[in-house]
Amino acid sequence: QICLFAKKSIKKGEAIFLERPLVSAQFLWNALYKYKACEYCLRALETAEENARRLSGIPGLSLPHPELCRVRPELHQACPQCQVMYCSSECRQSAADQYHRALCLGPSQEDPDHPINKLKDAWRSMHYPPETSSIMLMARMVAVVKQAKDKAHWQKLFSYFCSRAANEEEEIAHKLLGDQFRGQLALLHSLFKAALYDDHLTRWFVPEGFRSLFALVGTNGQGIGTSSLSQWVHACDALELPAQQREQLDSFIDQLYKDIEKGHSFISVLQCNHSCIPNAEASFPNNNFLLKLSALSDITPGEEICISYLDCCQRDRSRHSRHKILRENYLFVCSCPKCVSQMDELDVTSEEEEEEEGEAEGETEGDEMEDEMTDV
Numbered sequence: 001q002i003c004l005f006a007k008k009s010i011k012k013g014e015a016i017f018l019e020r021p022l023v024s025a026q027f028l029w030n031a032l033y034k035y036k037a038c039e040y041c042l043r044a045l046e047t048a049e050e051n052a053r054r055l056s057g058i059p060g061l062s063l064p065h066p067e068l069c070r071v072r073p074e075l076h077q078a079c080p081q082c083q084v085m086y087c088s089s090e091c092r093q094s095a096a097d098q099y100h101r102a103l104c105l106g107p108s109q110e111d112p113d114h115p116i117n118k119l120k121d122a123w124r125s126m127h128y129p130p131e132t133s134s135i136m137l138m139a140r141m142v143a144v145v146k147q148a149k150d151k152a153h154w155q156k157l158f159s160y161f162c163s164r165a166a167n168e169e170e171e172i173a174h175k176l177l178g179d180q181f182r183g184q185l186a187l188l189h190s191l192f193k194a195a196l197y198d199d200h201l202t203r204w205f206v207p208e209g210f211r212s213l214f215a216l217v218g219t220n221g222q223g224i225g226t227s228s229l230s231q232w233v234h235a236c237d238a239l240e241l242p243a244q245q246r247e248q249l250d251s252f253i254d255q256l257y258k259d260i261e262k263g264h265s266f267i268s269v270l271q272c273n274h275s276c277i278p279n280a281e282a283s284f285p286n287n288n289f290l291l292k293l294s295a296l297s298d299i300t301p302g303e304e305i306c307i308s309y310l311d312c313c314q315r316d317r318s319r320h321s322r323h324k325i326l327r328e329n330y331l332f333v334c335s336c337p338k339c340v341s342q343m344d345e346l347d348v349t350s351e352e353e354e355e356e357e358g359e360a361e362g363e364t365e366g367d368e369m370e371d372e373m374t375d376v
Contacts, residue, residue: 003304004272010299016280017293022158023099023144024289025136027223028120029129039084039100040091042224043288047071048232055229056259064249068235070287071228082109087288099143115195122191126184133221135188138213142196142204151200161220162212169215175328185211219330226287275306275336276315276322282307306336319345 010016026037034054036045044051048069053061063069077092078085082104086092108114112121116139123135145154173181189210203209233253241249272280272293279297284290299305308315309330310322319342326334 004306006299006301006303006305008301010295010305012295012297014295015292016295016305019291019293021222021289021291023137023140025134025140027131027134028124028136029131032124036085037226038087038091038288039079040086040095041288041290042226043087043091043286044071044226044228044231045073045076045085045087046228047073048228051227051229052256052260056256058259061256063232064252065232065236065239068239069228069232070235079104081106084109097147099140099147102143102146103139115191119188119191119195122187126188132223133217135192135217137217137221138192139196141213142198142201145201146198155201158213158216161216169211172215172218173211175218185214188214222282224284224289226284228287231287272305272307274309274326274330274332274334276308276310276334276338277336278306278308279303280305280307319343 024040024042026035026039026042031037037043038045046054047066048071049061049063049066052063053059072087075088076085077089079092079096079100084100086095103116105111105114105116108117111117119135119139127133141158145151145158148154170181173185186207189205189207192210193205197205204213236249236253239246239249272282279299280293280295283292283294285292293305293307310325314322314325319339322339323333326332
């Protein structure tokens, strides 16, 4: 079991570290719905105003204080061959150096018969919104190894995370693809092999190796919410304005969100265990793929650093409900101090929680939210 421990005292609110993902990719349905994100770092490419217009369906909408938008279209660059977009020349070059040369479709970018586009279409037909992963994470892992000078190093690094038993891998595939997962997994394997096969990576293209990669993406992937509109709203909240102007701006933003209501996973090297009472949390402060781990409380030397795989509401639920969520999504039983202290609780889900679950199942999917997810 991999654990992360503190070697020195860490104060509440202190940044523990920053890290970049091993690979990142935009969710495929998200891209199909025209949410524009940097092909490398996933930073939003739409201005806040463009974002608001698209989500609200109001083409003539104008945002006050446009100077608060951080998107800089004048810095954006396209791949000269396939025209995918990047937020800067640095991101375009980094993508080319790491994986894009192996995946660039050139003039075939929009060709539905290209093997990579067939793979994308098959994934979308099996994994509907709300998205939790992307087959393109696996494609970029292959591309990284293809382009790497030290192929063995990258193979070893990725394989380091592929350590689940066969039955656990099947559970993960079942969760991502549904009841027909075996047939769908076989189809994805066939398309993946046709699109990306490489003699240096034969172990990833046999059914067992493909299933291991698939399980890696299903458990180590993490979604990022990137939104230029959300950043603009936060910047507006920080403005010091006279009372009347503040009231007008707040009213405008409230109405904007009402109009929107009418109408991005990555494989991370972060290896923190879960606790229902975490002492650290991960965030994405730069509206891109850069992950920041911060302390939620003072951490002493030798203490394990844990994050929570549950959201705030889930952490407040009963021990039985928390264990159910963790078993279904992460295939383990939590033994953190909170769960140990509640061992004498009855292993039943409360009626209130069952009602909440029923309501959640009845909700329609696909609503536009403030932050649009890109899988990195």
